[in-house]
Amino acid sequence: MLSRTADHLFWMARYMERAENTARILDVTYRLSLLPQNGEEVAAMWSGMLKIMELQDAYLAKYPAYSTESVLEFMIFDRDNPGSIYRCLRATRENAHAVRGTLTSELWETSNETWLKMRDFTVAKLLESGTGAFFEWVKYRSHLSRGVTIGTMLQDEALRFIRLGTFLERADNTARILEVKYLNLLPGADEETAHAADYYQWSALLQSVSAFEVYRKVYRDQITPLRVAELLVLRADMPRSLARSMKEVYSNLTRVSNARSAETERLAGELESHLRFGRIERIFEGGFRKYLEDFRDRIFDLGCRISDDFLIPASS
Template sequence: MLSRTADHLFWMARYMERAENTARILDVTYRLSLLPQNGEDVEAMWDGMLKIMELQDAFLARHPVFSTEAVLEFMIFDRDNPGSIYRCLRASRENAHAVRGTLTSELWETSNASWLKMRDFTLAKLMESGPEAFFEWVKYRSHLSRGVTIGTMLQDEALRFIRLGTFLERADNTARILEVKYLNLLPGAEDDTHTSDYYQWSALLHSVSAFEVYRKVYRDQITPMRVAELLILRADMPRSLARCLKEVHTNLSRVANARSAETERLAGELESHLHFGRIERIFERGMRKYLEDFRDRIFDLGCRISDDFLIPATA
């Protein structure tokens, strides 16, 4: 497969996944902002979320305060914000457009239709029906695109690079979703369980579609340590870091070339840390440090995949 084609496929999937996870992060933060005890903290919550997404400065350059409307406008519609859902869906569609011949027509049409529909939304319309309906729409478009991918694409290299993009992006995003929550906790307070925390943790579980999963796995009350274990170490949880790395490693080994041995080794190493890891040890080291470190490694993997496969080699 052409390197350029693989690059477009990889980014098509990453941007779709990013749109979905942005919707999830906005969804959980929005829900939390509605809890009565969070009244005064609403601005701080949006502030924290933007910080984790590394968009705080860009936001402040355009808006004076972290109001809900301003953040939603910025994160959903802003054409100048490369992280907005509008821009993610557009970028995903542009990447798909560049390789539409490699995609099944159903997959291309799914991507194109999502983009065409996105252009019809406005903040006013969205606030009127409640932003949750919109977040749901984004999630379902992403589900659809993934389903169409798996249901129609030949299981060849093209599919591998799409899957690589999806899971690498998801690993980064799940880590960020956890970070948003941990940002607001003081060191040492990580085991605390107030009532307000119950809502916060359950909102977080909802945001990654893991609330029912949690109940099923633990059949017990919600504690931060179990939530972390579920989202980091449980490989049977489809959005966990362990699952993502397992997929990254597997797909990477299927497309291996003469240059990619070290990249594959690093992915395998990270996967085995997650596979054999203990949540107690992670808490001892400190969750925020752990998550930051994890995201650095994901970033590094992304760069290596680019170098090994996607950036056209001259010989």
């Protein structure tokens, strides 16, 4: 397959996944902002979220202060913010457009239709229907796109690069969602004990990654931070966990293997086995936030390596 085609497929999938996870992060943060608390706490919550998404400077260049309305506008509609859902869906569509011949017509149409709808959304419409409905819509479009991908695409290299993009992005994004939660730990709370007041936050976090019922099913017990972390980091049967994402990254990577990719495969395999054989207590001992940051650095490095090995046209 053409390197450029693989590049577009990879990024098409990454942007769609990013749009979905951005909706998830906004959803959970928005819900937490509704808890009884003062304006400063709400502002700190949004500022923390933007920091973890690496968009704080871009936001402050436009808005003087943090308010729920302006953060939502910035993260959903802002055309200059490369991380806004608007821009992610546009980038998804543009990448799909560049390789529409490689996609099944259903997959191309899904992506095109999502973008056409997104263009028609406005802040006013959003407020009228409620943010929840909008975030649901983004998630469903992403579900649809993934379902159409799996349900219609030939299981060849094109599908591998799409899946690679999806799971690499998801690994990064789930780590960020966890980081957002840890910013919001109540003062004085340590990482291992859940406060009663914290309960709502943990359940909101679980719901944002569609893991609330899963948690109940797996642990049949009360919600504790340690177990939440274990579920979202180490459980390979949890579809949005770091372990699951890395397992998919590794297996897709080995299936597109080429003459240059041995080291990249090794690094992905190493990261995957750490997760497969890791214990959450050990991870917490070293500091969970540091662990997440380190994990994201390694994901970033893998992304660069995949580009170099497969996607950037090799010189003759």
